[in-house]
Amino acid sequence: MHILVRCPKCDVGLPVRGDKAPAAIACGRCGRNIVLTFSGAVRADQSVDICPVCTGADFYARRDFDPTIGLTIVVIGAIVSGSFYAFGRDLIAYSILAGAVLIDLLVYWQLKDVTVCYRCHTEFRGVYERTALAFDLNTADVLEREYARRTGKQ
Ligand SMILES: [Zn+2]
Ligand SMILES: [Zn+2]
DSSP, X not given: OEEEEEOTTTOOEEEEETTTOOSEEEOTTTOOEEEOOOOHHHHTTSOOOSOTTXXXXXXXXXXOOOHHHHHHHHHXXXXXXXXXXXXXXXXXXXXXXXXXXXXXXXXXXXXXXXXEETTTOXXXXXXXXXXXXXXXXXXXXXXXXXXXXXXXXX
């Protein structure tokens, strides 16, 4: 399992491998020492049960989608389609734009879910069984505040 640890102090993402399971890592940006507690399931890439960073057990799943890539495809599509439109080839212009949106959708649906910790926003990628539910704003609100109090960020 690949884990993107969120530094509790400066929010930078620090990649860690579950099978290596280091007991602690130092943040490359702010130097903060982050203690990691790996559960057996996380280490073996079976499931995400306990967050190694904050030891919380509340996660949500979201599509592992980089919005900038999706936007780039649509923007390129719009530019190409715009140039056809300028020459009065409306049908071609619309088809290209529709094609770009379609490619975006295809890319989106082929992506696997990534599991994210509600409290510390650490991300988990791997072949493990997905059990987390979709993002819930109320849960996020409560748990993020709790975590912020605990880390003294507020
Ligand atoms: Zn940091
Ligand atoms: Zn966490």
